Amino acid sequence: MKQKLSIVKIGxxxxxxxxxxxxxxxxxxxxxxxxxLVHGGGKKATEIxxxxxxxxxxxxxxxITDIQSLDVAVMVYSGLVSKNIVAQLQAxxxxxxxxxxxxxxxxxxxxxxxxxxxxxxxxxVKEVNAYGIFQLLQVGFTPVFCxxxxxxxxxxxxxxADTIAAEVAIGLSQDFDTTLYYCFEKKGVLQDIEDEDSVIxxxxxxxxxxxxxxxxxxxxxxxxxHNCFYALRNNVAKVCIGDDSMLSxxxxxxxxxxx
Amino acid sequence: MKQKLSIVKIGxxxxxxxxxxxxxxxxxxxxxxxxxLVHGGGKKATEIxxxxxxxxxxxxxxxITDIQSLDVAVMVYSGLVSKNIVAQLQAxxxxxxxxxxxxxxxxxxxxxxxxxxxxxxxxxVKEVNAYGIFQLLQVGFTPVFCxxxxxxxxxxxxxxADTIAAEVAIGLSQDFDTTLYYCFEKKGVLQDIEDEDSVIxxxxxxxxxxxxxxxxxxxxxxxxxHNCFYALRNNVAKVCIGDDSMLSxxxxxxxxxxx
Numbered sequence: 001m002k003q004k005l006s007i008v009k010i011g012x013x014x015x016x017x018x019x020x021x022x023x024x025x026x027x028x029x030x031x032x033x034x035x036x037l038v039h040g041g042g043k044k045a046t047e048i049x050x051x052x053x054x055x056x057x058x059x060x061x062x063x064i065t066d067i068q069s070l071d072v073a074v075m076v077y078s079g080l081v082s083k084n085i086v087a088q089l090q091a092x093x094x095x096x097x098x099x100x101x102x103x104x105x106x107x108x109x110x111x112x113x114x115x116x117x118x119x120x121x122x123x124x125v126k127e128v129n130a131y132g133i134f135q136l137l138q139v140g141f142t143p144v145f146c147x148x149x150x151x152x153x154x155x156x157x158x159x160x161a162d163t164i165a166a167e168v169a170i171g172l173s174q175d176f177d178t179t180l181y182y183c184f185e186k187k188g189v190l191q192d193i194e195d196e197d198s199v200i201x202x203x204x205x206x207x208x209x210x211x212x213x214x215x216x217x218x219x220x221x222x223x224x225x226h227n228c229f230y231a232l233r234n235n236v237a238k239v240c241i242g243d244d245s246m247l248s249x250x251x252x253x254x255x256x257x258x259x
Numbered sequence: 260m261k262q263k264l265s266i267v268k269i270g271x272x273x274x275x276x277x278x279x280x281x282x283x284x285x286x287x288x289x290x291x292x293x294x295x296l297v298h299g300g301g302k303k304a305t306e307i308x309x310x311x312x313x314x315x316x317x318x319x320x321x322x323i324t325d326i327q328s329l330d331v332a333v334m335v336y337s338g339l340v341s342k343n344i345v346a347q348l349q350a351x352x353x354x355x356x357x358x359x360x361x362x363x364x365x366x367x368x369x370x371x372x373x374x375x376x377x378x379x380x381x382x383x384v385k386e387v388n389a390y391g392i393f394q395l396l397q398v399g400f401t402p403v404f405c406x407x408x409x410x411x412x413x414x415x416x417x418x419x420a421d422t423i424a425a426e427v428a429i430g431l432s433q434d435f436d437t438t439l440y441y442c443f444e445k446k447g448v449l450q451d452i453e454d455e456d457s458v459i460x461x462x463x464x465x466x467x468x469x470x471x472x473x474x475x476x477x478x479x480x481x482x483x484x485h486n487c488f489y490a491l492r493n494n495v496a497k498v499c500i501g502d503d504s505m506l507s508x509x510x511x512x513x514x515x516x517x518x
Contacts, residue, residue: 153350
């Protein structure tokens with residue numbers, strides 16, 4: 001039987017507020033078995049970028065990563081956010097190791113090809129070095145990934161943290177019985193966006209199409225759902241979406257996705 | 260017989276100039292056997308700190324690390340400098356892993372006690388987790404340490420990179436036949452500070468006292484020498500000081516220190 005592995009992605013305001021972050025790290029530390037944390041850090045990067053006078057460049061609502069923005073992302077994601085999370089996890093007994101995809105060559109990517117838009121130094125994942133991550137888990141480390149990859153030729157690349165979580169989960173599903181948790185600011189996928197208590201507790205391929213057709217899943221939720229089903233179709237056992245309380249043992253009020 | 264381990268500390272302008280950094284990383288990649296890189300990043304941190312409007316606070320010529328300065332150090336050392344070095348090493352076949360002392364709980368420190376001066380968030384090394392570093396080396400990773408440690412209670416601390424190199428070398432000398440290389444901007448310890456070709460090729464405890472008495476070793480070289488002899492007295496086999504060419508196979512024009 002495969003060993004269990006939990007991959008938890010945290011983002012948005014969960015990592016902006018100190019007390020909230022402490023709470024989620026505490027819940028994460030209590031997860032039994034192998035585990036991996038993946039974090040974003042976008043808001044903090046925007047804040048530091050603004051202070052440094054670096055404009056956030058957008059094209060059709062999508063962020064463009066030029067070399068200056070990448071430097072800020074590297075400083076904030078793999079520096080400020082990663083190392084503070086690692087230090088806090090160490091303080092509660094988790095032997096965390098903060099990593100970008102360049103570290104241990106764990107996640108290689110290629111620069112996104114230019115079609116209508118040149119996104120700049122943005123990477124689409126090419127390969128997850130599952131064996132390298134497996135080795136770290138086996139010797140007792142808990143990898144903490146930020147939203148950065150590399151191209152294997154010396155260039156760091158900005159890669160969406162949700163995507164990194166999905167790709168790492170897929171890469172490790174050959175060796176592990178993997179559950180992927182997407183923690184964000186809502187309790188789950190909501191039937192009614194205005195009603196926090198209207199969590200849809202289970203989504204599978206069948207009712208997903210219905211929810212899409214009804215427009216219940218729309219906007220920012222679409223790429224998240226895309227990542228979830230992409231992971232499920234590639235051997236990830238289970239994907240869960242909810243807020244930090246999803247990691248508590250006695251809570252079942254979140255969205256579970258299966259094929 | 261113990262396995263060989265080379266610990267190379269790079270700092271100053273060696274890591275500021277892209278071409279120079281590439282050259283030194285290339286030389287580092289060719290060192291046979293187990294190896295560890297330790298880097299500073301002070302000038303870049305000052306530059307980013309200035310851009311963010313953070314004043315460098317000094318007391319008697321010593322830098323004080325307040326929370327804002329620490330954040331900058333974390334962003335620059337463990338983010339910008341570390342990850343770019345790691346990506347470059349990966350591109351030349353070295354499976355580098357960029358770390359602070361919090362990662363893998365590799366280097367614990369305590370906040371420097373307040374005597375005449377409160378240095379702020381500066382850490383003096385308490386313990387190197389030699390076994391953790393050993394495990395990383397055994398599975399084929401090349402650790403790249405920056406100048407940050409943690410207190411085990413969630414606080415990151417700023418720690419001098421020369422000290423980190425010495426402490427890591429000492430910690431690993433039980434398991435390895437360790438050589439510590441301090442790469443800086445001069446060819447070695449100079450007999451005449453004005454003459455780049457006056458390298459003293461060998462210093463031991465005996466002629467060290469003579470060099471001290473004559474004032475040949477003074478100023479910034481004193482803490483470096485202190486680190487060297489501290490390492491040698493604690494089982495590090497050999498310490499070398501010189502510029503990047505010291506890592507070339509055919510060069511012997513640098514300073515070697517033994518007890």
